[in-house]
Amino acid sequence: MLIDIHGNFYASRNNMPRGQGLNQAYLSAARKAGITHIVGMVMGSWGYSSHTYVPSLEDMRSGNRFLLRVIEENRGFVFGYAYINPAYGDKALKELEFCLKQGMIGMKLGASVRCTSSLLDPLLRKCIERDIPVLHHIFQRRTGEYPDVALSDAADLAKLAKRFPEARFIQAHIAGGGDWQFGLRAAADIPNIWLDLSGSGSDEGMVEFALKIVGEDRLLFGTDLTLDTALARLETLKRAGANIKKISSANAQKLFGDRFK
Amino acid sequence: MIIDSNVLIGNWPFRKLPYTDASQVRQVLAASGINHAVAVSTDAIFFRNVQDGNETLYKALAQHRDFFTPAATINPSYARWEKDYEQALQEKCAAIRIWPEYQGWGLLDSCGLELCNACKEDRLPIILTTEVEDSRQRHPLDKPEDWKGGDLKRLIEETAGLKVLVVNARAEKVKELGLALPEEDRKRIFFDISGLWGAFVDDLDLCIEQVGISQFVFGSHAALKTPEAAITKLNLSKIKELDKRKICALNIRQLMPRLKI
Secondary structure, eight states, X not given: OXXXXXXXXXXXXXXXXXXXXXXXXXXXXXXXXXXXXXXXXXXXXXXXXXXXXXXXXXXXHHHXXXXXXXXXXXXXXXXXXXXXXXGGHHHHHHHHHHHHHTTOOEEEEOSSXXXXXXXXXXXXXXXXXXXXXXXXXXXXXXXXXXXXXXXXXXXXXXXXXXXXXXXXXXXXXXXXXXXXXXXXXXXXXXXXXXXXXXXXXXXXTHHHHHHHHTOGGGEEOOOTTOHHHHHHHHHHHHHTTOOHHIIIIIHXXXXXXXXXX | XXXXXXXXXXXXXXXXXXXXXXXXXXXXXXXXXXXXEEEEESGGGTOSSHHHHHHHHHHHHGGXXXXXXXXXXXXXXXXXXXXXHHHHHHTTOSEEXXXXXXXXXXXXXXXXXXXXXXXXXXXXXXXXXXXXXXXXGOOTTOOOOOOOHHHHHHHHHHSTTOOEEEESOOHHHHHHHHHHSOHHHHTTEEEESTTSOOTTTTHHHHHHHHHOGGXXXXXXXXXXXXXXXXXXXXXXSOOOHHHHHIIIIIHHHHHOTTOOO
């Protein structure tokens, strides 16, 4: 069993090169590579009509509904995170409730508001009540502000995880840019943060450092936009002597409540 | 047969690398299926006198010349660089690696042109690195000058016969250079695959389709990146087997005629 906990899909309106063609390319490449389950999301319109990490209400809703169709068409293979912009308050909570009712199994947050904002509180209480994990987009170490987004870094997520010890968080794409050593150190002592190993980076020493400082019980296999680096990372983990079964599936099964058959 | 065009041996000052000596690098590369590698000194990037790095490299590779061929680092803005260049020829280097972004000179400066003309005469390609580490994770003191693709384009156009290998480049830089050059000049610029995204975004396949298979060589960017990443990328690609052989071993012989294996 190989569970990809960070998959992306693209709704009909999106701003990605090759657009919707990527959906089929991803599904087909994932199957060929032996991925047995995908937990994915649609990040609004991917920049077409609102920012990828700050989706408008309309893009948030239409993206989530597109994902429901992908889940339906790939039942048992694709599972979903509801992509939520907390700035929409009650409407955001209603959207989360709707998505969970339709069978989604997690919540994904981007960079609409910094994760230290109290706007997240009602959403997190709902996730705790429904016992689902939260995947949070993270720039591992923020050294300044970026226009149009409120990026959170690993230290911000650690503060949030301490404030909500009953919630379960996934720190997105350790290999997705930014100082991964900072990211791993920030999460090391926070037991309710799991580390998503996805991302296009393939720095030598990353997996050894993750194993040393976080341990293999909180590491998760994920692809994000690059299947090649994700699969290569499994090979590097083998070289480092890691328990591959835990990282490729057992940890995700535990985190998501044994949903994957 | 896989020949790796892009290997760095030594210390990187901004993070600890898990293996830094030639024996360890050889072991990791060989375990990934790499049969031979063109290696440069990592330390030399930051040495004022780069020749100290070259001499350490030559000594370290002396027991491993069946596996490694050195690439010398030359800083043409430094006194007596011509002697370093002469020694590179004596040491049977296959290429000259230059770091103008780190060493305060420009490709089109008179010293840069002098070195490139010497390389052209001696059929030694120059190797340029678009970025050593992902710019999103750099240490505050790791401040190379911006990549100057326009200068490189002009250098190639104005130095007939000079061959250039650009390593660790992302798709947009490969296309920028590969497509901007007139067809005749394009034959003299090569790219390694270490910076390109693989399946399912397929940057590697798309760049090859647009720039031409003859211009690509295998490169891992080890020991800063894992060799598994480049190997997996190639394995997942839709490139035909014959074309994979060109990338892995045939094209580099055109690029580096002094490489004797």
